[in-house]
Structures are given as structure tokens and as C-alpha cells.
Amino acid sequence: MLHTYFYTLEIALLSTLVAAAAGIPMAYFTARRRFPGRRLLLSFSAVSLCVPSLIVALGYVSFWGLNGTVNRLFGTHFSFLYSTAGIVIAQGFYNVPFITGIVSEAWERLPHEQENAARLLGAGEARILRTVTLRQLSGAIGAACIPVFLFCYFSFMIVLLFSPVGRSTLEVEIYHSIRTTLDVGSGAKLALLETVTAFAIVFAYSFIARRSQTTSSGVEYVPFERRGLGAGGAWMAFVPLVLLVLIFLIFPLGSVFVSGVGEAGKLLRGASFWKAALHSLECGVATGACCTLLGFAYSVGVKLGRRQGSVFLQTVPVLPMAISSVVISWSATLIFHRGNAALLVALQTALYWPIAYRQIQNGINRISYETDAAARLLSREWFDSVLRVYLPACRPVLLSAFAYCFAISLGDATMPLVLSIRNFDTLALYTYKLAGAYRFSQACACGGIVAVISMIIFLAGKK
Amino acid sequence: MSYFSIRNIHKTWETVTVDFSLECEKGTMTCLLGPSGCGKSTVLNIISGLEKNDEAWQDKLEIELDGQRIEKLPPRSRNVGMVFQSGALFNHMNVVNNVAYGLISKGMKKKVALARASAFLSEFGLEGFDRRMPQTLSGGERQRVALARTLITEPKLVLLDEPLSALDADLRRRLAQQIREWQKTMGFTAIMVTHDLAEAETVADKIVRFSK
Numbered sequence: 001m002l003h004t005y006f007y008t009l010e011i012a013l014l015s016t017l018v019a020a021a022a023g024i025p026m027a028y029f030t031a032r033r034r035f036p037g038r039r040l041l042l043s044f045s046a047v048s049l050c051v052p053s054l055i056v057a058l059g060y061v062s063f064w065g066l067n068g069t070v071n072r073l074f075g076t077h078f079s080f081l082y083s084t085a086g087i088v089i090a091q092g093f094y095n096v097p098f099i100t101g102i103v104s105e106a107w108e109r110l111p112h113e114q115e116n117a118a119r120l121l122g123a124g125e126a127r128i129l130r131t132v133t134l135r136q137l138s139g140a141i142g143a144a145c146i147p148v149f150l151f152c153y154f155s156f157m158i159v160l161l162f163s164p165v166g167r168s169t170l171e172v173e174i175y176h177s178i179r180t181t182l183d184v185g186s187g188a189k190l191a192l193l194e195t196v197t198a199f200a201i202v203f204a205y206s207f208i209a210r211r212s213q214t215t216s217s218g219v220e221y222v223p224f225e226r227r228g229l230g231a232g233g234a235w236m237a238f239v240p241l242v243l244l245v246l247i248f249l250i251f252p253l254g255s256v257f258v259s260g261v262g263e264a265g266k267l268l269r270g271a272s273f274w275k276a277a278l279h280s281l282e283c284g285v286a287t288g289a290c291c292t293l294l295g296f297a298y299s300v301g302v303k304l305g306r307r308q309g310s311v312f313l314q315t316v317p318v319l320p321m322a323i324s325s326v327v328i329s330w331s332a333t334l335i336f337h338r339g340n341a342a343l344l345v346a347l348q349t350a351l352y353w354p355i356a357y358r359q360i361q362n363g364i365n366r367i368s369y370e371t372d373a374a375a376r377l378l379s380r381e382w383f384d385s386v387l388r389v390y391l392p393a394c395r396p397v398l399l400s401a402f403a404y405c406f407a408i409s410l411g412d413a414t415m416p417l418v419l420s421i422r423n424f425d426t427l428a429l430y431t432y433k434l435a436g437a438y439r440f441s442q443a444c445a446c447g448g449i450v451a452v453i454s455m456i457i458f459l460a461g462k463k
Numbered sequence: 464m465s466y467f468s469i470r471n472i473h474k475t476w477e478t479v480t481v482d483f484s485l486e487c488e489k490g491t492m493t494c495l496l497g498p499s500g501c502g503k504s505t506v507l508n509i510i511s512g513l514e515k516n517d518e519a520w521q522d523k524l525e526i527e528l529d530g531q532r533i534e535k536l537p538p539r540s541r542n543v544g545m546v547f548q549s550g551a552l553f554n555h556m557n558v559v560n561n562v563a564y565g566l567i568s569k570g571m572k573k574k575v576a577l578a579r580a581s582a583f584l585s586e587f588g589l590e591g592f593d594r595r596m597p598q599t600l601s602g603g604e605r606q607r608v609a610l611a612r613t614l615i616t617e618p619k620l621v622l623l624d625e626p627l628s629a630l631d632a633d634l635r636r637r638l639a640q641q642i643r644e645w646q647k648t649m650g651f652t653a654i655m656v657t658h659d660l661a662e663a664e665t666v667a668d669k670i671v672r673f674s675k
Binding site for chain 2: 121
């Protein structure tokens with residue numbers, strides 16, 4: 001058990017390091033340098049958020065697999081996929097855009113005066129980066145890296161598909177215990193170990209997020225004048241970095257579409273696909289709506305109760321980050337014996353509502369003190385001010401929260417797999433089953449459709 | 464020949480054009496006085512090297528400090544110190560580390576630099592502030608730390624970019640008088656930007672008025 005535990009931590013740590021090693025320099029370029037395609041590169045930050053990990057795994061098989069694009073192109077028979085390195089690289093690069101997005105935004109909003117002060121005090125650029133810039137960014141880097149670590153710690157699909165013989169992570173071992181070996185006792189011990197560790201990490205995350213909030217507040221944002229890539233020979237670091245992201249993220253994702261395009265027609269003619277699509281739609285809408293409603297109610301409750309500073313109330317929404325999809329689904333099947341669509345929606349809501357809450361909270365926080373006070377004074381009762389002031393003011397973030405939770409529900413294959421609901425496939429689960437049945441091109445076609453729908457809904461919600 | 468001179472500053476943005484030359488004597492305080500947005504801070508940024516002159520005027524810019532031309536040098540090599548409007552203290556470092564930063568950057572051993580910074584703080588009425596974090600300081604204390612951090616490196620020219628504008632009127636008046644006293648006793652040469660005539664009259668040997 002300890003062997004699996006340490007292997008899980010090792011995989012999560014290495015994947016986070018890979019993501020940070022590529023994501024932080026990329027954040028520097030998108031924040032501080034001017035180059036064609038900068039906005040496009042930043043828009044890829046949506047990839048880690050809305051493209052399901054299953055699609056990334058399919059992409060890696062399609063591009064780097066033994067029969068993949070690279071081997072066909074060079075006539076070789078090489079693959080690093082079914083190894084620790086394969087898992088680390090796939091998970092690491094999958095999360096590069098997430099780290100880039102968060103750190104780049106923080107970097108762009110960093111006040112320049114501290115760097116200028118250091119410059120005038122005689123510090124060289126390397127010393128400024130080390131002693132001033134990175135220290136100022138430490139909150140954002142922590143707030144980006146800890147969710148990535150947790151994601152890799154709970155990673156299921158990528159490890160399930162790529163883990164080398166004899167090696168496995170806690171999440172996959174728990175799944176095997178409850179579905180293959182039926183050793184519930186071992187599964188429970190592993191789940192307990194996994195959850196306790198995750199809670200410790202989540203509390204650390206909560207602490208760092210609060211710290212980064214307090215150090216960044218009140219700083220006036222002045223847009224930075226970006227320098228070209230030629231200045232200081234920055235292109236020498238930029239070009240290899242972009243190449244790495246291309247070959248380990250963009251090309252594999254692209255190859256999902258290339259591999260699936262030929263089978264798309266056949267897939268679309270099958271009744272199973274449409275049935276799965278309908279289930280996904282039902283689940284996505286229900287989960288999106290429930291998460292948005294819960295997130296809105298929680299945000300309004302905190303605001304109306306003037307409890308924004310409460311550590312307890314700030315910690316509650318981060319707790320679901322410490323619970324894995326496999327463990328919560330398994331626990332639910334122990335209580336309810338058989339999974340069903342309503343249970344799937346309830347569990348997805350339990351895990352994803354904090355994501356909706358975070359977005360809605362940003363919208364609620366934008367309501368000024370004066371507006372809030374005027375709403376309270378002019379409304380008949382508190383619910384009246386919620387309906388007539390809070391709800392219209394938060395409409396864009398409510399839509400965004402709904403879209404985001406819908407997209408995540410759409411891409412979730414783990415919970416439907418563990419709940420094993422009779423005659424109920426979602427698109428993500430259908431993709432997994434197609435891949436498991438060696439109908440790889442159809443799996444790519446189905447995965448490609450899931451990815452495109454997720455991206456469209458996510459980006460539409462963001463807009 | 465004057466101790467500091469700058470010729471042909473020329474910077475245009477939106478509807479504002481700054482066209483400026485200046486000479487200062489050693490150990491004097493010059494105030495640039497004018498309304499917000501007239502380009503006073505831009506002049507300081509060009510002197511320090513943080514901003515560039517307009518493209519067409521870059522070769523015409525001449526900055527001479529203590530007999531040395533500095534317009535082509537990078538900011539860190541100009542021997543010019545600057546106190547920013549917000550203080551620009553490093554929030555992740557305590558007061559003594561903030562003040563020692565410049566000494567360490569210039570190659571002094573950390574232990575020696577910290578001891579010197581600690582002693583230097585007392586000259587600014589900041590005894591016992593060594594371990595305090597910038598977030599816990601008042602506006603006036605922050606600006607005194609910022610001034611100490613700049614002066615400890617003994618720059619040949621000190622630029623003060625509206626260092627008192629964020630403070631209340633009473634504190635502003637008292638700190639302006641203190642700056643004047645420190646400037647007289649330490650003998651540093653300074654250029655200070657302000658939009659407050661009373662403040663300029665308190666600290667300055669010479670006042671240069673800007674208009675929009």
C-alpha cells in the first residue's frame with residue numbers, strides 16, 4: 001500500500017514540476033513579451049479546464065503510440081507511453097496551459113515599481129527575477145501548482161491507460177479493489193489514505209490562496225508595455241518552449257481529430273452515440289444548473305451575512321477538491337447499491353459546485369459596497385434584493401459558471417464508469433468503452449466531438 | 464559647470480509633449496511642480512533610464528552627472544536612486560532586508576549589509592523596525608523606509624517621485640520638513656516631483672514649474 005502511495009505522490013510531484021517548468025516561462029512570455037499568436041496561446045489555457053483527460057490520453061496514443069503519427073512518419077517502433085515517463089509527460093503538459101493562464105494573469109498585473117526599484121538599487125535582471133518577481137508571484141504559482149498536483153494525484157484515466165506493469169496509483173488501485181478484485185477492505189484503506197493526504201494538501205492550498213489574496217489586494221494595475229521577442233535574445237528560450245508545447249500537447253490533441261475524422265460519419269449514424277449524447281446533455285444541463293444554483297446561493301449567503309472574511313466559510317468550497325471521483329462514486333454505490341442518473345448529477349454537483357462558486361463569487365464581489373447598501377435599503381426584503389440586484393448583476397458569471405460545469409460534466413468518464421449505471425452511457429464513457437473495445441478511430445471521433453463541444457460551451461460561457 | 468544637467472528631454476504621448484532641460488548644483492534640492500499628467504514623473508523616469516526619450520530625440524538626449532555622461536548606461540549603473548510614490552517596498556521582505564537590498568546588489572556581504580542597514584534605520588527614526596513587514600507600516604513609515612533604502616547606497620542623485628502625495632496633509636508637511644533636514648545634513652542632491660506648492664516651498668532650493 002505504501003509503495004502505491006509513494007508512487008502516486010511521485011507521479012503527482014513530477015507531473016506538477018513538468019507543468020510548472022514549462023508553464024511558468026510560458027507565462028512570462030505571454031505576460032511580458034509581444035509576439036504573433038500571443039492571444040491564441042493564452043486561449044489554450046482553456047484546454048486543461050475543459051478538454052477531458054481521456055481525450056489527452058487518446059491524443060497521446062494517437063500521436064506517440066506504437067502505431068501513432070510519429071512512428072508512422074519516421075518508420076520507427078518507439079513509444080515512451082506505457083511508463084512512468086509517459087504518465088508524467090502526458091499529465092504535465094496537459095496542465096501547462098492551466099499554470100500559464102493563472103501565472104500569466106498575475107505576472108501581467110504585477111506592479112512594476114518594485115522591479116524598477118530593484119533595478120535602480122543595482123540589482124541585475126537575474127537577481128530581480130529571483131528576489132523580487134518570483135517572490136511576488138509565489139502566491140499565484142502556489143495557487144496554480146497545488147490544484148495541478150491534486151489533479152495529478154487523483155488522475156485516473158491517464159494512469160489507467162498508461163501505467164507500466166506492476167505500478168499503479170491510489171486512484172487506480174481503489175478502482176481495481178472495488179471493481180476487479182472486490183477487496184473492499186483494501187479499497188477502503190487506500191481511500192482513507194488518499195483522502196487524508198488530499199485534505200492536508202487542500203488546507204495548504206486554502207492557506208496559500210488566502211495569502212495571495214491579501215498580498216495582491218489594493219495594488220493598482222498599470223498595463224505593461226510588452227517588449228518584442230528579439231530583445232535580450234528571448235526567442236532562444238521561446239522557440240524550444242513552444243516546440244515542446246506543440247509536440248507534447250497541441251499535436252497530440254490535433255491527432256485525435258485527424259484519427260477520428262474518417263470514422264465520424266459512421267459514429268454519427270449509430271444509435272448508441274445519440275443515446276449517449278442525450279444522456280450527456282441531460283446530465284450536463286442538470287449538473288450545470290445545480291452547481292450554478294448552489295454556487296450562487298452560497299455566494300449570496302456569504303455576502304448578505306457579511307462573512308467574506310470567515311476562514312471556515314472560505315474553506316468549505318475547497319473541501320471537495322480533496323475528494324476523488326472514484327472514492328465518492330464508490331461510497332455512493334455502497335449506500336445506494338445501484339447508480340442512476342440522478343445520483344450521477346448529485347455527485348457531480350457535490351464535487352463541481354465550488355468551481356461555479358469561485359466564478360460567481362468574483363461577480364458578487366464586483367457589486368460595490370454602495371450598490372449593496374442601496375439594494376438593502378430600497379428592497380422590501382433580502383430576497384427581493386437578491387432577485388432584483390444580485391441576480392441581474394451576476395448574469396454573465398452565472399452563465400459562465402453554468403457553461404464551465406456543463407463542460408466538466410460532459411468530459412467526466414470516471415463517475416459514470418464507477419457508478420456503472422445500467423443502459424446509461426455518457427459521451428465520455430462511450431469514448432472510453434470504444435477505446436477499450438479497440439475501436440480506436442471511433443473513440444477518437446467521439447472524443448474529438450466531446451472536446452469540441454466542451455471548448456465551444458466553455459468559450460461561449462466565458463464570452 | 465553644474466553637478467547635474469539634462470538636455471533635450473522630448474517625450475510625446477496623447478496630447479502632452481514634454482520638452483525639457485535642467486541643471487542642478489551639488490547638494491541642492493530641485494522641485495518639479497505642476498499638475499497631474501504634465502510629464503513630471505516622465506522626466507524622472509528618463510533621468511533614471513526607466514523610460515526612453517522619443518525615438519527621434521534619443522541621440523540628442525544628454526544627461527551628465529558629476530562629470531560623467533550617463534544617458535547610455537542601464538538604470539542600475541547610473542548611480543541614481545529613486546523613491547516612488549507608493550514606496551515600492553518589497554512586501555515579502557522585512558524592513559532591514561529592504562534597506563540592505565541595494566548594498567547586497569552592489570556586492571556587499573549580506574551580514575555586513577544587514578548590520579549597516581539596521582544602524583542606518585535609526586537616522587530615520589526607525590529604530591526597532593528591522594523585523595517589521597512593510598504591510599504593517601503606516602504611510603509615513605513606509606516612505607521613510609523607502610528613503611532609507613535609496614540613500615544607504617549613496618547615489619549621486621536622488622529622485623523623489625511624489626513621495627508624500629499618498630499621506631494626509633499634516634503628515635505631509637512634517638515629512639517634507641524632515642526630508643529637507645535630511646537633505647541638508649546628508650548633503651545629497653535631489654530632484655523631487657510634486658503638485659503641491661507649499662510642499663515644494665518647504666523642501667526646495669529651486670522650483671521648476673510645469674504647465675499643461
